[in-house]
Amino acid sequence: MTTTDTLARTLARALPPIAYAGNPLDRADAVRTDPVRLAAVQAAPDAQLLVLDGLAPEFGADGGLTWAPLQSAPDGADLVFLGLDEAGRGCFAAAAPGLGGSTAPAAPNLRALLDAMPARDLAIYGGARSLVDWHARHRFCARCGHATQATKGGWQRSCTNADCGADHFPRVDPVTIMLVEHDGCLLLGRQPRFPAGRYSALAGFVEPGETVEEAVAREVLEEAGVRVRDVRYVASQPWPYPSSLMIACHAVADDPTITIDQNELEDARWFTREEVSAALEGRADAPFGAPTHTAVARHLLEWWMAHRG
Amino acid sequence: MTTTDTLARTLARALPPIAYAGNPLDRADAVRTDPVRLAAVQAAPDAQLLVLDGLAPEFGADGGLTWAPLQSAPDGADLVFLGLDEAGRGCFAAAAPGLGGSTAPAAPNLRALLDAMPARDLAIYGGARSLVDWHARHRFCARCGHATQATKGGWQRSCTNADCGADHFPRVDPVTIMLVEHDGCLLLGRQPRFPAGRYSALAGFVEPGETVEEAVAREVLEEAGVRVRDVRYVASQPWPYPSSLMIACHAVADDPTITIDQNELEDARWFTREEVSAALEGRADAPFGAPTHTAVARHLLEWWMAHRG
Numbered sequence: 001m002t003t004t005d006t007l008a009r010t011l012a013r014a015l016p017p018i019a020y021a022g023n024p025l026d027r028a029d030a031v032r033t034d035p036v037r038l039a040a041v042q043a044a045p046d047a048q049l050l051v052l053d054g055l056a057p058e059f060g061a062d063g064g065l066t067w068a069p070l071q072s073a074p075d076g077a078d079l080v081f082l083g084l085d086e087a088g089r090g091c092f093a094a095a096a097p098g099l100g101g102s103t104a105p106a107a108p109n110l111r112a113l114l115d116a117m118p119a120r121d122l123a124i125y126g127g128a129r130s131l132v133d134w135h136a137r138h139r140f141c142a143r144c145g146h147a148t149q150a151t152k153g154g155w156q157r158s159c160t161n162a163d164c165g166a167d168h169f170p171r172v173d174p175v176t177i178m179l180v181e182h183d184g185c186l187l188l189g190r191q192p193r194f195p196a197g198r199y200s201a202l203a204g205f206v207e208p209g210e211t212v213e214e215a216v217a218r219e220v221l222e223e224a225g226v227r228v229r230d231v232r233y234v235a236s237q238p239w240p241y242p243s244s245l246m247i248a249c250h251a252v253a254d255d256p257t258i259t260i261d262q263n264e265l266e267d268a269r270w271f272t273r274e275e276v277s278a279a280l281e282g283r284a285d286a287p288f289g290a291p292t293h294t295a296v297a298r299h300l301l302e303w304w305m306a307h308r309g
Numbered sequence: 310m311t312t313t314d315t316l317a318r319t320l321a322r323a324l325p326p327i328a329y330a331g332n333p334l335d336r337a338d339a340v341r342t343d344p345v346r347l348a349a350v351q352a353a354p355d356a357q358l359l360v361l362d363g364l365a366p367e368f369g370a371d372g373g374l375t376w377a378p379l380q381s382a383p384d385g386a387d388l389v390f391l392g393l394d395e396a397g398r399g400c401f402a403a404a405a406p407g408l409g410g411s412t413a414p415a416a417p418n419l420r421a422l423l424d425a426m427p428a429r430d431l432a433i434y435g436g437a438r439s440l441v442d443w444h445a446r447h448r449f450c451a452r453c454g455h456a457t458q459a460t461k462g463g464w465q466r467s468c469t470n471a472d473c474g475a476d477h478f479p480r481v482d483p484v485t486i487m488l489v490e491h492d493g494c495l496l497l498g499r500q501p502r503f504p505a506g507r508y509s510a511l512a513g514f515v516e517p518g519e520t521v522e523e524a525v526a527r528e529v530l531e532e533a534g535v536r537v538r539d540v541r542y543v544a545s546q547p548w549p550y551p552s553s554l555m556i557a558c559h560a561v562a563d564d565p566t567i568t569i570d571q572n573e574l575e576d577a578r579w580f581t582r583e584e585v586s587a588a589l590e591g592r593a594d595a596p597f598g599a600p601t602h603t604a605v606a607r608h609l610l611e612w613w614m615a616h617r618g
Contacts, residue, residue: 018520020518021519021520021523022523023518023519023523027516027527029531030531030570033572101452123518124518126517126518127516127517127518127519128518130517130518131517131518134517137451137452137475138451138452139451139452139454140449140450140451140452140453140454141449141451141454142446142447142448142449142450142451142457142477143410143446143447143448143449144449145448145449145450145454145455145456146454147454148451155516166446168451169482169514170516170517171480171482171517172482172483172514172515172516172517173478173480173481174481174483174554205478205481206481206554207336207436207464207479207481208435208436208439208440208443208479208480208481208547208549208552209329209332209432209433209435209436209437209439209440209547209549210330210332210436210547211327211330211544211545211546211547211554212545212554212556213545214330214331214332218336222338222339233542235520236520236521236522237520238517238518238519238520240517240518243517245483245515245520245521247521247556261339263342
């Protein structure tokens with residue numbers, strides 16, 4: 001154990017936990033892949049169904065999730081086995097036959113409620129949302145066009161065309177999101193869809209044929225015209241709109257000249273440590289608005305304040 | 310810049326580069342997303358086509374890739390714009406109409422040729438293979454079952470059903486692969502499909518709703534019954550069979566008791582530093598065979614020997 005490992009862990013402890021992480025359910029792969037065990041869990045009287053309105057949760061009195069008996073699932077719904085809770089009960093979500101699914105992020109009013117949801121419930125919701133949405137948007141086989149059906153407790157869809165028989169698995173799309181540092185300042189950008197005044201870390205999907213580090217360098221060059229070196233992994237987060245794995249990194253730039261891709265960004269600027277601090281504190285004189293608490297971009301900014309200070 | 314950053318970079322330089330990384334082509338997103346610029350690159354007389362036999366490359370005299378004029382692409386093929394080479398030429402790959410695609414890794418004889426391919430060409434091939442295979446296996450819309458067509462230079466497929474219109478993007482599937490350490494020994498496992506004597510790092514797909522770190526802990530517990538802490542990112546690698554992003558990590562176990570999931574592993578054992586060293590050197594008395602040079606598992610083992618020694 002090096003001194004730095006210890007230091008990194010100490011600092012990590014000082015940061016708030018990452019939102020949408022920390023799902024307390026046991027995914028119980030041995031149950032999921034065993035039809036007999038899965039059927040028993042599903043038939044048990046204490047099996048629970050996550051109550052959803054479309055893809056949104058139904059909020060309980062405490063702002064958390066709501067559960068109902070599994071028997072209340074709509075007829076013909078695709079059931080997803082989310083796992084076993086602390087009491088050993090099977091927890092499920094359902095993709096109803098008519099559900100359309102959506103790749104869009106949560107609407108602002110919903111987002112505000114989710115930002116205030118207890119961490120445990122938010123993590124369960126995130127995983128469930130990605131899976132239910134995936135079922136809704138993958139009812140057909142991409143290989144042959146025939147109908148697919150949910151299999152393996154909702155963790156797979158299988159083609160019903162005997163000549164094809166392709167199996168399909170839930171998508172998880174890796175996305176890099178990065179703080180770029182130059183001379184003690186951070187590069188942050190503004191997308192046109194952001195709330196007024198908000199700046200955040202640049203981000204983009206990892207493409208086939210590149211490493212995380214290469215994706216970071218390509219995205220920053222494409223979006224802001226800035227070349228980076230020394231890309232370093234910081235943290236990761238599952239982000240269920242619709243199924244991203246956010247891979248949060250730090251990188252260093254030697255030349256601060258910015259050339260914006262106006263198809264992606266409305267603005268990008270370098271902010272000083274004092275400016276970032278003011279934004280994280282939500283001060284009235286802050287030159288920009290920081291990302292919300294559930295965004296890994298905010299975690300990255302807090303990590304930077306704690307770690308590079 | 311801390312001492313450890315410097316140390317980490319020095320050690321990183323001492324390790325061989327990661328196979329399938331280092332693609333020298335400029336992905337030229339500004340060309341890809343501009344139909345006029347893309348058409349000009351495609352119509353240029355120096356535009357090149359990567360020669361493939363199904364999904365396998367045609368090997369040149371130097372063991373590298375073979376290119377042909379783009380005009381030689383099969384009629385009706387879906388073209389993928391791979392990027393611009395150092396001379397500014399457009400480089401393309403083609404998914405022919407009859408191509409079936411395959412999720413299987415390269416066959417052993419092909420794998421041996423790929424292991425010897427020049428690094429630059431291997432990186433180009435990997436990205437191209439993932440994309441061509443994706444087109445072959447995604448000719449239909451998973452949302453509505455209608456035909457899709459390639460768009461945006463082959464980096465998207467769009468549904469031809471006007472009532473649907475869904476856009477689909479190439480998959481990149483994040484996979485965790487991890488060295489687990491206990492008392493100076495490493496946990497390695499054997500899948501039944503491995504060559505005789507081979508042991509390698511445990512690995513598994515990241516699922517919706519979990520972080521990289523959570524996926525590492527879950528996989529090691531599922532496959533080997535070992536609980537881990539202090540998961541640490543080491544490196545990443547694009548792995549084109551069919552479209553994985555390998556996320557290589559290190560973790561620590563306090564209790565070395567192994568309980569194997571026999572559906573996943575044939576064996577799992579702790580190996581000493583001396584045993585790992587013997588395997589990496591390919592010594593006749595080594596207790597196991599190390600992964601091949603192109604596998605990120607071998608990079609992890611070499612990183613561990615250099616870093617934790």
